[in-house]
Amino acid sequence: MIPLFRVPMSAQAPDAVAAVVASGQVGQGARVEQFERELADRIGNPHVATLNSATAGLHLALRLVRGSTPGGEVLTTPLTMEATNWTILANGLDIRWVDVDPATLNVDLDDLAEKITAKTRAIMIVHFAGYPVDLDRLHGVLDRAEAIHGHRPMVIEDCAHAWGATYRDVPLGNHGNISVFSFQAIKHLTCGDGGLIVLPNEDMHRRAKLLRWFGIDREGPNRLRNPPDVQEWGYKFHMSDINAAIGLANLSHSDEVLRRHRANAAYYDSRLAGVPGLTLTQRAPDRQSSFWIYPLQVDDRNGFVKRMDAAGVMVSQVHMRNDVHTCVRDYIDQLPALDVVDKRLVCIPVGWWVSDDQREYIVDTVDSGW
Ligand SMILES: Cc1ncc(COP(=O)(O)O)c(C=O)c1O
Known part of the structure; x- marks a missing residue:
C-alpha cells in the first residue's frame, strides 16, 4: 500500500537524541534556544516560542487574545483537525462557523466578512493542505470591520499543515498575526511531537513565553532559588531539549x-x-x-x-x-x-x-x- 503519511526522520536524529539523553540536560535548555534561533531566522520573525504541540499553541494564542471579560465568539472553519476548534471551547469562547471556499478549501472570506460582529474576539484560519489563505484580502476585510465595529479581532493562523509555505514571497508567520505551526510526527518538520507559536510583537512574545511555563520567567536569574511572583498563571506547554534535538536534526x-x-x-x-x-x-x-x-x-x-x-x-x-x-x-x-x-x-x-x-x-x- 502506498501510504498517505510517513514520518520524515533524518539519519542524524538518533545520535542527536542520544547526545541529549546522555548530557543530563533533557528539559528546556540550550537545544530549545538553538532551535528557536534557527526557526526565527527561517521565518524572518524573532518572536517565536517553541511548544510541545500546535494544540498547545492554539490554546495559548486564544488565551493571549481572549481578554478578561468572559464570553465572545471566534469565527472559524469547520474543515480542519478538531484541535483547531476544541481550543476555542477550552478557552470559554463560542464557535461561529464560517463556510469554506471550494476553490481553496480555506475559509470563505465573503462569509467571514458577513459574520464579524462586536462579539467577535478572534478569527481562526487554517491554511488547508498548506495553501495560504489570501492574507491581504483578509486584512482588507478586517479594515472594514474595524471601521464598522470599532475593534479589530486578532487573526490566529493555524499553520499546522503549512511549514515552508509563503504568501507574497514572505513565509507564513510573518504577516502581522499570531501563527501556530505543528512539528508532530507526520509533518514536514517533525520533533516527534512539538509546536511553535509566532507572535506579531515583543509584548505578546514575552507574555507567550511566560504563559508556556506556569507564568514563571525561566530566563530570569535565580529562578529556582528565588522564584519570582507569578502575575498570571500559565501552562506546562514548553518543548524539551529532546524534542528540540530531533527538530534541529530534521531542519535542513x-x-x-x-x-x-x-x-x-x-x-x-x-x-x-x-x-x-x-x-x-x-x-x-x-x-x-x-x-x-x-x-x-x-x-x-x-x-x-x-x-x-x-x-x-x-x-x-x-x-x-x-x-x-x-x-x-x-x-x-x-x-x-x-x-x-x-x-x-x-x-x-x-x-x-x-x-x-x-x-x-x-x-x-x-x-x-x-
Ligand atoms: C489543522 C491542524 N491544526 C492543529 C493540529 C494539531 O497539531 P498538534 O498535533 O501538533 O497539536 C493539527 C494536527 O494535525 C492540524 O492538522
Whole structure:
C-alpha cells in the first residue's frame, strides 16, 4: 500500500537524541534556544516560542487574545483537525462557523466578512493542505470591520499543515498575526511531537513565553532559588531539549521533504488538470503551498476510494467536518459550500516517499476510472 503519511526522520536524529539523553540536560535548555534561533531566522520573525504541540499553541494564542471579560465568539472553519476548534471551547469562547471556499478549501472570506460582529474576539484560519489563505484580502476585510465595529479581532493562523509555505514571497508567520505551526510526527518538520507559536510583537512574545511555563520567567536569574511572583498563571506547554534535538536534526532535511512534496504536487497538477469527474484546488501565483496533503474533489468518492484501495493506494478525506460533532451541536449553521465539498473531498499520497514511478502509477489509477 502506498501510504498517505510517513514520518520524515533524518539519519542524524538518533545520535542527536542520544547526545541529549546522555548530557543530563533533557528539559528546556540550550537545544530549545538553538532551535528557536534557527526557526526565527527561517521565518524572518524573532518572536517565536517553541511548544510541545500546535494544540498547545492554539490554546495559548486564544488565551493571549481572549481578554478578561468572559464570553465572545471566534469565527472559524469547520474543515480542519478538531484541535483547531476544541481550543476555542477550552478557552470559554463560542464557535461561529464560517463556510469554506471550494476553490481553496480555506475559509470563505465573503462569509467571514458577513459574520464579524462586536462579539467577535478572534478569527481562526487554517491554511488547508498548506495553501495560504489570501492574507491581504483578509486584512482588507478586517479594515472594514474595524471601521464598522470599532475593534479589530486578532487573526490566529493555524499553520499546522503549512511549514515552508509563503504568501507574497514572505513565509507564513510573518504577516502581522499570531501563527501556530505543528512539528508532530507526520509533518514536514517533525520533533516527534512539538509546536511553535509566532507572535506579531515583543509584548505578546514575552507574555507567550511566560504563559508556556506556569507564568514563571525561566530566563530570569535565580529562578529556582528565588522564584519570582507569578502575575498570571500559565501552562506546562514548553518543548524539551529532546524534542528540540530531533527538530534541529530534521531542519535542513525538511527542505528536501518540502521540495519533494511540491515536485509531486506539480506532477499531479500537470497530469490531473482537466480529468473529468475531479476538481483540483486553486493555485494563485502569489502563494506557494507546502502541499502537506494533495486534496481533490471527486464526483463519486465511494467508487474512487474503492478503486484506489484495490490498487494499493491509500486515500482519505484526512479531516472530517467538525461542525457535526455532538459537543458543538449548539453552534450548528447553514454551510452550503461545505455540504458539497464534504461529500467530494479526498486526498492522494503526495509526500516525499512517493517515487516518480509511484506518482505515475497513482495518476494512471486515478485517470482509469472515469
Ligand atoms: C489543522 C491542524 N491544526 C492543529 C493540529 C494539531 O497539531 P498538534 O498535533 O501538533 O497539536 C493539527 C494536527 O494535525 C492540524 O492538522
